[in-house]
Amino acid sequence: MARLIYKSIPYPAHLKLVRLDAEWQICFQGRGKLDGRPILAWLRKGDGAFFCEVGKENQVEDMPDIDRPNFFGDKFVHAIDETDANGKRTGSLAGANCAMAATAAFHALLPRYRNRRIILRDGSRIMLVAKDGKIED
Structure with a gap:
């Protein structure tokens, strides 16, 4: 059922899967200030809270789409x-x-x-x- 819903509502292209250490979050980029300096940051999709600075993350992946059924687009489970x-x-x-x-x-x-x-x-x-x-x- 979730797969069917997902097909009709694709993720927006600006959302990414971002990993910092062992934690994954669905994020988007935003500009702001941290300690008085301008930064580009990853913000969590759900509440817009700061996750980490762009460039400080461990890994960034595109959100899955219809042609990528698994987490990293794998052919196998x-x-x-x-x-x-x-x-x-x-x-x-x-x-x-x-x-x-x-x-x-x-x-x-x-x-x-x-x-x-x-x-x-x-x-x-x-x-x-x-x-x-x-x-x-």
């Missing part, structure tokens, strides 16, 4: 991505609609990407993280 040290996605490695198949693929990719940081996610929820070939807690 579960995705395996390569990320940098800050958690920003740098590449997509694999995916599956079944959690067991995605977990198996994640473990199969560990030796090949042992010098990199990879994650297994279910949409925006991170299920597993591996760095230096070892799964982190």
Whole structure:
């Protein structure tokens, strides 16, 4: 049902998904002053409250649209991505609609990407993280 409603009411182009540390917000940009200096800031859509300065965020993504059914536009429910040290996605490695198949693929990719940081996610929820070939807690 939510998908049907979403198709008839697309998100405005000025709204973005913004991540600061581990928190995601739907935001828009606005100009203002912080400590007496002019800034460009990300403001939360719901209440227009300050979220962070533009350029200080960890990641910015376009809002999903009809052609991008999942959080990052993945073809599968579960995705395996390569990320940098800050958690920003740098590449997509694999995916599956079944959690067991995605977990198996994640473990199969560990030796090949042992010098990199990879994650297994279910949409925006991170299920597993591996760095230096070892799964982190």
